[in-house]
Amino acid sequence: MTLEFADPEVHALIRDEGKRQFDTIRLIPSENYASAAVLEATGSVLTNKYSEGYANKRYYEGQEFIDPLELLTIERAKSLFGADHVNVQPYSGSPANLAVYSGLLQPGDTLMGMSLPHGGHLTHGWKVSVTGKLYRAVQYKVDETSHRLDFDEIRELALKERPKMIIAGATAYPRIVDFEAFASIAKEVGAYLHADIAHISGLVAGGAHPSPVPYADTVVSTTHKTLRGPRGGMILCKSEHAKTIDRAVFPGLQGGPHNHTTAALAVALKEASTSEFKAYAHQIVANARALAGRLIEQGFTLVTGGTDNHLILFDATSRGSTGRRLSRALNRAGIITNANTVPFDPRKPFDPSGVRIGTPAVTSRGMKEPEMGHIGNFISRVLEHEDDVDALDAIGREVADFCRQFPAPGIPNAA
Numbered sequence: 001m002t003l004e005f006a007d008p009e010v011h012a013l014i015r016d017e018g019k020r021q022f023d024t025i026r027l028i029p030s031e032n033y034a035s036a037a038v039l040e041a042t043g044s045v046l047t048n049k050y051s052e053g054y055a056n057k058r059y060y061e062g063q064e065f066i067d068p069l070e071l072l073t074i075e076r077a078k079s080l081f082g083a084d085h086v087n088v089q090p091y092s093g094s095p096a097n098l099a100v101y102s103g104l105l106q107p108g109d110t111l112m113g114m115s116l117p118h119g120g121h122l123t124h125g126w127k128v129s130v131t132g133k134l135y136r137a138v139q140y141k142v143d144e145t146s147h148r149l150d151f152d153e154i155r156e157l158a159l160k161e162r163p164k165m166i167i168a169g170a171t172a173y174p175r176i177v178d179f180e181a182f183a184s185i186a187k188e189v190g191a192y193l194h195a196d197i198a199h200i201s202g203l204v205a206g207g208a209h210p211s212p213v214p215y216a217d218t219v220v221s222t223t224h225k226t227l228r229g230p231r232g233g234m235i236l237c238k239s240e241h242a243k244t245i246d247r248a249v250f251p252g253l254q255g256g257p258h259n260h261t262t263a264a265l266a267v268a269l270k271e272a273s274t275s276e277f278k279a280y281a282h283q284i285v286a287n288a289r290a291l292a293g294r295l296i297e298q299g300f301t302l303v304t305g306g307t308d309n310h311l312i313l314f315d316a317t318s319r320g321s322t323g324r325r326l327s328r329a330l331n332r333a334g335i336i337t338n339a340n341t342v343p344f345d346p347r348k349p350f351d352p353s354g355v356r357i358g359t360p361a362v363t364s365r366g367m368k369e370p371e372m373g374h375i376g377n378f379i380s381r382v383l384e385h386e387d388d389v390d391a392l393d394a395i396g397r398e399v400a401d402f403c404r405q406f407p408a409p410g411i412p413n414a415a
């Protein structure tokens with residue numbers, strides 16, 4: 001029985017979510033549209049199979065098709081990223097980070113990551129995360145005026161705190177991360193270098209951002225952000241850490257791998273190795289630059305003054321709004337973003353100054369620089385009508401008409 005008849009309630013919610021994704025401008029930089037092929041693999045019979053362990057060392061029988069599938073996925077990831085070793089079993093980005101820390105560190109060891117209000121991720125040692133409780137977390141910030149990473153300051157902090165691991169990577173940083181500079185500091189203080197490319201792995205795969213693989217001991221990525229695969233995580237590492245990392249994932253942290261996700265990741269990695277994907281990755285960056293330019297023309301202040309990746313962080317207070325007020329109004333008009341702190345934000349985290357946006361999803365729909373101009377104009381118009389729900393709804397209808405001109409991967413019948 002199809003879902004529509006088996007469970008009309010759930011079917012309707014999924015259908016409506018598909019329509020929402022089709023009819024709105026999706027600017028959340030961690031979101032994307034996975035292809036129909038990726039979604040098909042995700043929704044397959046592989047969800048039925050248990051396969052604790054690794055290929056040829058499983059704890060259950062019946063692995064005739066699972067072993068070659070996992071090995072194929074690993075081979076594709078190794079070749080796409082040029083990594084010595086890859087583990088494709090982490091359930092998502094957060095458990096992948098935790099696996100790396102638990103493999104290479106002891107509880108109480110010093111872990112140095114980017115502060116969350118400055119662009120780092122919760123799992124980089126922020127105090128409410130288990131990573132901030134298990135380890136002695138020290139946090140670096142961005143420079144007070146440029147809002148960029150300041151390697152003199154990072155080096156000074158590392159020399160003072162002597163971390164056992166330094167994390168390079170962010171969840172809200174609009175500039176290139178200089179992994180080589182991080183590596184030289186890590187080497188000087190005798191720390192492991194861990195790179196978290198959850199957001200930018202699609203850019204790295206497509207050659208639109210430098211790769212950390214030559215410099216880092218370990219690299220973690222989600223598989224569902226710019227990489228445009230299923231929801232999941234993976235760890236790339238140097239051969240010397242291969243055994244430690246594999247043991248940390250299983251049996252250290254997880255049970256059975258999600259084979260349906262592994263299969264979908266294999267499909268996404270195949271897609272990401274094409275010349276079309278390379279063009280896609282570069283277009284994401286070109287689009288972000290175009291959108292940033294339009295927002296600056298509209299009078300917004302951008303953190304660091306611009307972008308060189310997929311992401312833009314702009315200050316809504318530079319035009320008299322707040323992050324929360326503007327992101328709510330944008331949502332009402334069908335433009336989906338999130339409120340975000342800006343570095344040294346004077347406002348409270350729940351109603352911060354900034355709005356975080358990005359171009360991975362709109363670029364997946366084939367939008368290019370001219371459309372980024374339209375999107376910048378929509379954002380500015382929403383701000384001017386923030387308290388007028390009728391005006392916001394009218395903009396929302398224009399937004400839906402605009403979106404319907406662009407097919408959305410994986411959402412065939414939404415038009």
Ligand SMILES: *Cc1c(COP(=O)(O)O)cnc(C)c1O
Nearest residue numbers: 092093094121170171196198222
């Ligand atoms: C999204 C993200 C993660 C966590 O990924 P989940 O799949 O949400 O657990 C980790 N690190 C960074 C930098 C991220 O942006």
